[in-house]
Amino acid sequence: DVKVTQSSRYLVKRTGEKVFLECVQDMDHENMFWYRQDPGLGLRLIYFSYDVKMKEKGDIPEGYSVSREKKERFSLILESASTNQTSMYLCASSLMTPYTQYFGPGTRLTVL
Amino acid sequence: QKEVEQDPGPLSVPEGAIVSLNCTYSNSAFQYFMWYRQYSRKGPELLMYTYSSGNKEDGRFTAQVDKSSKYISLFIRDSQPSDSATYLCAMGGGANSKLTFGKGITLSVRP
Numbered sequence: 001d002v003k004v005t006q007s008s009r010y011l012v013k014r015t016g017e018k019v020f021l022e023c024v025q026d027m028d029h030e031n032m033f034w035y036r037q038d039p040g041l042g043l044r045l046i047y048f049s050y051d052v053k054m055k056e057k058g059d060i061p062e063g064y065s066v067s068r069e070k071k072e073r074f075s076l077i078l079e080s081a082s083t084n085q086t087s088m089y090l091c092a093s094s095l096m097t098p099y100t101q102y103f104g105p106g107t108r109l110t111v112l
Numbered sequence: 113q114k115e116v117e118q119d120p121g122p123l124s125v126p127e128g129a130i131v132s133l134n135c136t137y138s139n140s141a142f143q144y145f146m147w148y149r150q151y152s153r154k155g156p157e158l159l160m161y162t163y164s165s166g167n168k169e170d171g172r173f174t175a176q177v178d179k180s181s182k183y184i185s186l187f188i189r190d191s192q193p194s195d196s197a198t199y200l201c202a203m204g205g206g207a208n209s210k211l212t213f214g215k216g217i218t219l220s221v222r223p
Contacts, residue, residue: 004155042215043156043200058210090155099144099204099211103155 003027004104006091012110019078021107023091031094032074033101034058034066036087043090048098049074081111115139118201118214126222131188133199135214138182141206145177147186148200150216156200160186191221 007022023032033048035058045058047066055066063085067075074093078085088108092101118135125131133147143164148156160175162168162184168175174187184203188195201214 040215043213045210048210097144098209099146099202100158100161101146101202101211102158103148106153106155108153 004091004093004102006089006104006107008107009105010108010110012112013078013081014112015082017078017081017111019081019109019111021076021078021089021091021109023074023076023093023104024072025074025093025102026072027093027095027102028071029093029095029102030071031098031101032068033092033094033098034064034074034076035090035092036060037090037106038087046076050098081109083111085109086111116201116203116212116214119217120215121217122220123217124220124222125191127191127193129191129221131186131191131195131219131221133186133188133201133217133219135184135201135203136182137184137203137212139203139206139212140179140182142203142212143205144203145175145184146202146211147173147175148202148213150198150200152197159199188219191219193221193223196220 034046049068065077091104094101145162147160150156165179172189176185198216200216
């Protein structure tokens, strides 16, 4: 079974803090994705990566950056957290096609 | 018109009912169609995956794609309380190599 793990289930941070969310997959998948999920807005793609050290902007990249130094690890960085970044953050990975994505359990981030 | 539209729900049915969940889409380039199930406070779980048109069956679940009508469905037979979750449709294909998700519908199966 594909396993995608995320570093924290729940996280509380202060406005202005730098926040790191980590995602690790154990199936040698090429593609990795970061989404946020908000009530009424559904899943929105923040960034994705097709290979190590490669990244592409998704639909809502503003206020976020990413890092992929190793194939199995994809990090999402909030440079200066703001209250409107309070959300559920979901990481996903897929093998060859970007479509059959497998999700991690999510990190519920609250920014106070 | 939004690229993917999904009935907002919520939907409540008695145990044993047949459930039909639907999505419509506007992008004719979509060829990959997925259904995800998401339990409360968990990540989405890939439930069914279909390429192009046709039906796919897996136990009590059947996914149906009608590309001519740009319409996909997920049928759940003999629904169980454990099927209570949010169901998300997702699709992709063409030049845009990303998944586009519906907003999800919350299903509740009453014992």
